Amino acid sequence: MEIAWEALTVDAHDPPPLARWWAQTLGWELMEPVPAGVEVRPPDGRSPSLFFTRADGAKPAKNRLHLDLYAEDRAAAVDGLLARGAARADVGQPDDAACVVLRDPEGNEFCLLEPR
Incomplete structure (x- = not known):
């Protein structure tokens, strides 16, 4: 199957x-x-x-499933996403996390990783 x-x-x-x-x-x-x-x-x-x-209804808590994305220029991508309505998110990640955690305009978390 x-x-x-x-x-x-x-x-x-x-x-x-x-x-x-x-x-x-x-x-x-x-x-x-x-x-x-x-x-x-x-x-x-x-x-x-x-x-x-x-x-x-309201989103009750942190998503249990989220997207991990990457961009060649992560800093520029974060700036562009924030300008288009994303927001930074604190989901308990450490200060030295390998990703930037963001929320889309409706509050769904996603991560922006370093480029591969």
Whole structure:
């Protein structure tokens, strides 16, 4: 039996703007919205994708699953993300953590790592 990863689903108060934010952040394509939500796919159309679906209520705590991203110029990427609505996050990481922890405009944590 083969199992393949198709998408990571993200709960959102307002899926279309959050999907647009992530599409711009990753350089991915915003797909046409469907009743269940909005998908963001890599330009080559391959999986996995991000799928944003509507969820009511407040985010209760730190995400138990998050994205780890990297950028060739991490400092410039952090500045650009902050300018577009991201925020720095303190999730208990040490001062010398190998990543910068941020939140997207709806509060979902993600990490920006040093380039590989």
